[in-house]
Every structure is written in C-alpha cells, then in structure tokens.
Amino acid sequence: MGNVLASSFSPSPVTPPAPPTGAPPPPSAGDSFTSDETVKVNGLNPGAIEDLHKKCKDIFPVNFEGAKLMVNKGLSNHFQISHTLSMSSITPSGYRFGATYVGTKQLSPTEAYPVLLGDIDPSGNLNANIIHQFNKHIRTKFAAQIQDSRYVASQLTTDFKGHDYTASLTLGNIDIFNGSGVAVLHYLQSVTPKVAAGAELAYQYGSQVPGGEIAVLSLAGRYTGQNCVLSGTLSTAGAHICYYHKGNDQVQVGVEVETNLRLGESVATIGYQLDLPKANLVFKGTVDSNWTVGAVLEKKLQPLPFTLALSGMLNHAKNQSRFGCGLIIG
Amino acid sequence: MASEEGESGFELMNVPENSEESSQIKKEDKEAEAGTSSSSALESGEPVGLFKTDDDDDLDESLGERLWGLTEMFPESLRSTVWSMMAGTVGSVKWFYGFSRSAFWIFFSSSAILIAPVIFEIERMQMEEMQKQQQRQILLGPSAAVSSSSGMGMMMPGPPPPQQQPSQH
Numbered sequence: 001m002g003n004v005l006a007s008s009f010s011p012s013p014v015t016p017p018a019p020p021t022g023a024p025p026p027p028s029a030g031d032s033f034t035s036d037e038t039v040k041v042n043g044l045n046p047g048a049i050e051d052l053h054k055k056c057k058d059i060f061p062v063n064f065e066g067a068k069l070m071v072n073k074g075l076s077n078h079f080q081i082s083h084t085l086s087m088s089s090i091t092p093s094g095y096r097f098g099a100t101y102v103g104t105k106q107l108s109p110t111e112a113y114p115v116l117l118g119d120i121d122p123s124g125n126l127n128a129n130i131i132h133q134f135n136k137h138i139r140t141k142f143a144a145q146i147q148d149s150r151y152v153a154s155q156l157t158t159d160f161k162g163h164d165y166t167a168s169l170t171l172g173n174i175d176i177f178n179g180s181g182v183a184v185l186h187y188l189q190s191v192t193p194k195v196a197a198g199a200e201l202a203y204q205y206g207s208q209v210p211g212g213e214i215a216v217l218s219l220a221g222r223y224t225g226q227n228c229v230l231s232g233t234l235s236t237a238g239a240h241i242c243y244y245h246k247g248n249d250q251v252q253v254g255v256e257v258e259t260n261l262r263l264g265e266s267v268a269t270i271g272y273q274l275d276l277p278k279a280n281l282v283f284k285g286t287v288d289s290n291w292t293v294g295a296v297l298e299k300k301l302q303p304l305p306f307t308l309a310l311s312g313m314l315n316h317a318k319n320q321s322r323f324g325c326g327l328i329i330g
Numbered sequence: 331m332a333s334e335e336g337e338s339g340f341e342l343m344n345v346p347e348n349s350e351e352s353s354q355i356k357k358e359d360k361e362a363e364a365g366t367s368s369s370s371a372l373e374s375g376e377p378v379g380l381f382k383t384d385d386d387d388d389l390d391e392s393l394g395e396r397l398w399g400l401t402e403m404f405p406e407s408l409r410s411t412v413w414s415m416m417a418g419t420v421g422s423v424k425w426f427y428g429f430s431r432s433a434f435w436i437f438f439s440s441s442a443i444l445i446a447p448v449i450f451e452i453e454r455m456q457m458e459e460m461q462k463q464q465q466r467q468i469l470l471g472p473s474a475a476v477s478s479s480s481g482m483g484m485m486m487p488g489p490p491p492p493q494q495q496p497s498q499h
Contacts, residue, residue: 274448279455285444293440297447312443316436 044164046196049186049220052231056242059254060271061284061296063313065090068326078102078112090322096121107133124149137161164190180206188220196222200233237262250275291317305330 047054066088074080082098096119103114114132126146133139138160145153159168167187174181181204188198198220205213218235232241238260245253252273259266271286280300287293294313301308309326391399401409 276451276455278459279451281448281451283448283451287440287444293443295443295447299451310447314439314443316440 044190044193045161046164046166046188046190046198046222048159048166048168049188049198049200050168052188052198052220052222052233053240053242053256055229056231056244056254056256056271059244059252059273059284060256060269060286061294061311063294063296063311063322064309064324064326065311065313065322066093066324068309068324070326070328072328072330074330078104088324094121103132105133107136175206178207180204180208194224196224200235291315 066086068087069085070082071084072080072082078101080100080102082100084096084098086096087093098117098119100118101116102112103116104112105114106112111133114130117127117129117131119127124146125148126144128144128146130142131139132141138158140159141155141157143153143155143157144151153173155170155172156174157168157170159166165188168185170182170184170186172182172184183203185201185203186198187200188196190196200218200220201215202218203213203215216235216237218233218237220231220233222229222231227246229244230242231244232239238258240258241256243255247253252275254271254273256269256271257266258269266289268289269286271284274281274283274285276283280302282298283295284297285293285295292313292315295311297308297310299308300306307328309324309328311322311324311326313322315321
C-alpha cells in the first residue's frame with residue numbers, strides 16, 4: 001500500500017484550449033472516480049466527463065521516438081523519485097528528474113491523498129501536479145507547467161462527485177494581467193445503470209479570441225454494455241465517437257471516429273491491445289485512416305524489475321517512420 | 331465500264347512510262363559510263379510501277395515498312411481494335427506491377443509493425459513451455475508432463491510416447 005504504481009503515460013488534456021497536464025504520469029490512485037478493471041461502473045456514479053472515452057483511449061498506443069531510459073526508485077511508502085534520460089533527434093534530448101509524494105490521508109486501500117507529482121529538468125522547466133481529495137465528494141487538481149521562468153500553462157480542476165452524478169469546473173490559463181482564460185463546466189449524470197448523459201460548456205475569453213469571448217456547448221453520452229462501451233460527444237465544433245469491446249481476457253479492441261467540422265476533416269482509428277501475462281507482454285497496435293500504423297510493445301524482463309518498451313510508427317502517406325525504444329528500471 | 335476505264339487509264343499510264351523508261355535507260359547508260367550513283371532514278375521523279383523489278387526501289391523500303399504495309403490488308407476497325415487491345419494490355423500490366431509493389435510494401439511493413447512482434451513472442455512462449463514440460467518429464471517421469479500441460483492448446487494425447495525423450499536419441 002502506498003506504493004504508487006505510476007502508469008507509463010499521462011492522460012490527455014480536458015479540452016483543446018486547456019493546457020496539457022505535462023509529462024509526469026499520475027498515479028493510479030487518481031482513478032477512484034472511474035471504473036476499475038471491470039466494465040461496470042462502481043455503484044451509480046458515472047465518473048467524470050474527462051474519463052468518458054477513457055476505456056477506449058487506453059487501448060491506443062502512445063508512440064514515442066528515440067531512446068528513453070527511466071530509473072524509478074521508491075524511497076519510502078510515500079515517496080518515489082525517477083530519473084529519465086531521453087535521447088532523440090526530434091524532441092530535444094535531456095535529463096529529467098521526477099518526484100512523487102503520496103500523502104497520509106487514506107480513503108481506501110488503493111488511494112491516498114494528497115498526491116504531489118513533479119518533473120523538472122536542469123534548465124528549470126517544470127511540470128507539477130497536485131491532487132487532493134478534501135472529502136468523499138470533492139476532489140481538486142492543480143497542474144502547472146513552467147518554461148523559461150514563466151507559466152506556460154496552468155489548470156485548476158474541481159470535481160464534485162454526487163450520488164449518481166459528477167460535476168466539475170476547470171479553470172485554465174487564467175491570466176489576470178492580460179484578462180484571458182478558459183473556464184470549462186462539466187456535468188455527467190447516470191440516467192440508468194447502463195446509460196450516462198451529460199454536457200460540457202467551454203468558455204474562453206481574452207483579447208486573442210475573436211469577439212472577446214467564445215463559448216462552446218457539447219453533449220456527451222455513454223452506454224455500457226455487457227463487455228462493450230459506446231461513448232460519444234457531439235458539439236457544433238465536431239463529433240467524437242468511441243467504441244470499446246472486450247473480446248476476452250487477452251484481447252481488447254477499440255474504434256474511434258473524430259470529426260472536426262471547423263477544419264472539415266475526420267479521422268477514424270482502430271486499435272487493439274493484447275495481454276499475454278504468461279509472456280509478460282502488453283502489445284498495443286493501431287491503424288489510422290491517415291494511412292498510419294503504430295504499435296507499442298511492453299515486456300517485463302523477469303526476474304529483474306526491468307520493462308522494455310518498443311515503439312514503432314509508420315506513415316504510409318508521407319512515407320515517414322518513427323521508432324523508439326525505452327527501458328524502465330524499477 | 332469501270333474496268334474498261336481502268337484499263338484504258340492503265341494503258342495511258344504505261345505509254346508515257348515506257349517512253350520515260352526508254353529515255354531513262356538511255357540516261358542510265360550514259361551515267362553508268364560517267365560513273366554516277368543509281369539515285370538518279372529517284373531524282374527523275376518516276377513513280378514505281380507494279381511490274382518493275384528494280385532493285386534500287388526495294389532497298390528504299392526497310393523491313394519494318396514492308397511489314398507495316400502488310401497490315402494494310404486488314405480493315406481499319408480491326409486494326410484499331412487490335413491496337414487498342416494491345417496498348418490496353420501493356421498499360422494494365424504496367425499499372426498492375428506498380429500497384430502490386432505498393433500493396434506488398436504496405437502489407438509487409440505494416441505487418442512487421444503490427445503483427446510480427448506478437449507472433450514471435452507467442453512462439454517463444456510456446457517453446458519455453460514445451461522445454462519446461464520436457465524438463466519436467468525427464469526429471470519426474472512421464473505422468474508429470476501430462477498433468478502439467480498448460481491451457482495453451484498443447485494437449486498431449488495420452489501418455490507421452492517414450493521416443494520424445496532426448497536421451498534416447
């Protein structure tokens with residue numbers, strides 16, 4: 001307990017205008033609002049809208065380029081540090097130091113709060129996350145990204161988890177001096193044990209925005225079946241539909257279609273995940289409508305706590321390929 | 331009627347040709363004495379008659395031109411149909427070659443990324459299982475191998491036959 005199992009990759013940001021949450025991976029302790037290994041939701045609470053497409057998105061591989069060496073070491077039950085060396089020609093190479101602190105307030109055997117995540121490199125570029133759960137209903141998250149001594153991105157999220165609904169408010173990049181920022185309001189309600197419906201209102205104001213302010217309303221829905229999940233969001237800016245299907249313990253398949261009406265383009269993606277625990281292997285593959293194929297292979301090299309990650313991505317249309325390999329120790 | 335006209339026209343044609351021919355022969359004799367080439371036949375602008383057997387005129391047509399001339403015996407529609415069929419076949423073979431190049435490249439490179447690692451790992455895992463089974467069989471006897479067969483579809487039919495033990499090879 002208290003041992004924070006950091007997942008390999010961080011979640012995607014809330015909305016397009018909101019800032020990215022940065023490199024440090026959040027602990028699995030933060031998954032208290034979402035369904036666990038099974039497809040059924042815990043009780044009636046539908047989870048947050050951020051996790052609406054989570055089951056499907058988790059299937060898709062996150063391709064990386066270059067070599068990556070990560071050494072994780074747990075100093076105590078509450079504290080864990082990581083050293084990361086990344087060597088690549090596409091993204092600048094460098095060393096990053098990361099630290100994770102898990103607090104003492106324990107809500108269940110797998111979660112403890114507050115959680116502080118940080119990631120810094122020798123030039124002073126910092127990504128930081130602070131997650132805290134005040135009580136059973138309210139959870140707050142603050143993420144900041146500092147580059148070249150200024151705040152590039154900052155995001156404050158507050159979730160209120162009710163009996164069968166979840167409401168959350170996110171404030172991003174609030175700049176008092178320039179008068180710009182993004183505010184997003186989410187609401188997701190569990191209509192039946194299998195169906196959840198909700199809405200998202202995103203509001204952006206500032207001098208950069210044409211007209212001074214802009215708001216986008218979108219609807220969200222999710223249907224959870226026996227071993228499949230269908231979720232979608234619909235707005236004037238586009239539609240995003242995900243379908244997840246669990247074949248058996250070893251195979252999971254996901255299909256995603258994303259349409260952007262402003263740019264007039266749509267992308268369809270098929271992904272699959274193969275779990276072979278006997279071979280200590282997790283393989284994720286994806287095929288795109290942009291003529292892109294990609295795959296990530298993660299293998300635990302027993303008996304030492306090494307994990308080998310191999311990533312390959314090939315774009316047939318542009319005839320471009322990106323390959324990466326990584327070794328995670330500890 | 332037409333044949334008569336044709337014949338008369340032919341006779342009319344032949345008469346001046348004969349006179350021209352006789353004058354030409356006289357010319358040639360003179361030029362042969364002078365030592366000039368036989369290209370003077372062309373310079374006089376004389377049409378090639380059907381009954382002439384001059385070797386000079388045969389050399390003016392190459393083999394390809396003579397074969398091409400043979401095709402003129404077929405009607406125009408047949409000629410154009412055969413030509414378009416040939417051109418279509420050649421063009422489609424070329425297109426198919428180019429298309430199959432792209433298709434094979436896309437198929438094999440995508441399968442090298444998407445499918446090959448999984449297949450290799452599954453094979454390795456199965457081989458390791460088989461080796462472990464054989465080890466157990468050697469150490470603990472044949473019955474241990476049957477009881478320890480995994481659920482990966484590697485069912486041993488009945489007690490394993492003794493020739494599978496490597497020590498007996």
